[in-house]
Amino acid sequence: MIKEFLKGLVKENPTFVLVLGLCPTLAVSVSVSNGIGMGVAATFVLLGSNTIISLIKNIIPDKIRIPCYIVVIATFVTIAEMMMKAYAPLLDRALGIYVPLIVVNCIVLGRAEAFACKNSVGKSFFDALGMGIGFTLALVLISSLREYLGTGKILGFTLAKGFEPAFIFGMPSGALLVIGLLLGFFNLLKNRES
């Protein structure tokens, strides 16, 4: 159980090792609050979908399993979206279309297809938790770099005076730069280890 949980954090981190779910990562990592919001929403969906799919894996016909997964995932995405609209309307407005798009997030579908449909409920739950937290951590790392370099602030607080923010990091090109460099850095660490 612990193993399934821990692997999502570093060893099989969905963003930096599996390189899944890059579209929302690129789009919402402008600020740390957006990053955390996206990470929490995706974690919630992952927990729900992995648990339910693992429970019903024996009654889903093999040929139409993907549509079945999508129905389960879409249910949880709708719940997450409605909750966000009700309790965090500002965050909902900031994330916009990317909340409903969690339905087609590769991480959620990937865990359903690769893990939940083959493993027990407990294992699937912890797998989802690990992956969700790993995704959130990656988002926080990317978005804090981008927010600091792009605006000179983190979560709205100025860290150091006299720093001239580089606007490029708030733009999509900055997202690609930061993610590319971080990916390269983590690959370097991995190569050093082996």
Added chain:
Amino acid sequence: MDKNNLLIVSTSPHLHKKDSVSKIMWMVVLALIPAGVGGVIIFGTSALRIILLSVVSALAAEALVQIFLKKKISIFNGSACLTGILLAYNLPANVPFWIPIVGVFFSIIIGKQVFGGLGQNIFNPALVGRVFLMASWPKYMTSFVKPFNVDGVTSATPLMLLKEGLSADKIPYLDLFLGKRGGCIGEVCIIGLLVGAVFLLAKGYISWHIPFIYIATVGIFGFIFGPSGFFTGDWIFQILTGGLVLGAFFMATDYVTSPLTRKGQIIFALGCGLVTVAIRFWGGYPEGVSYAILMMNAATPLIDRFTRNRIYGTGLRKS
């Protein structure tokens, strides 16, 4: 490079030419000096300070990366020095001191070394640095000092005035030619750039195809899409302003990032010209030379692929 590893692809007989990559790089650096001298005369010592800072940090960046990657240190082959000079030439003379340093580190590390160093880079490193600075700190990159002004009074470039429709007081062509206008350090002194370009052309280090077709395309389309109807444009103004001459002779002709064949170079130059004109007339920025060259750099592998020379004795006639 080890002599035994050289891959020789042409057919015999072979003539050895004494030019090495490093010699050509230093020759281009030499050819850029007149324009730099012009820039320093026009904008004062702050321009010289930026050029020196830029070159020194280019060498430092190259050395640091090569030490970190445990590669052979090749800071004296001229390519880092050239990148530093070209980036400095693309900056206004009144930028803060850290702008050239940050820009050059970005040029060398992200623009060149990440791809594997000299000869592997897709984009012209100096332009990568410039575009990064432009997107990051537009406020410093778009304020230019007035020529021959010690107080640092800022003025707009002729193209910026044109974009805002304020070209009431026209600058005489001679002033544009000598460089008496607001602009980047290395782009204003057209006569200095031309001296260097003639030297490179005479020595055969660059061919005429890319620069001439590029400039001609901008001139022709500048004439066609005039402000008051078709075929009324001020084509001399379009050629003499902005970074066109600097870009066409010294950046679009970069060996690494431009096509190999003549046919390819012509397509490349036409593309550069069209994109430049499109950005100048209908784009959001007043000047488009750097974006045009970068976009065509991206298309270079494709152009090379479709303009491969026919192998002698094959392909022409099907019987």
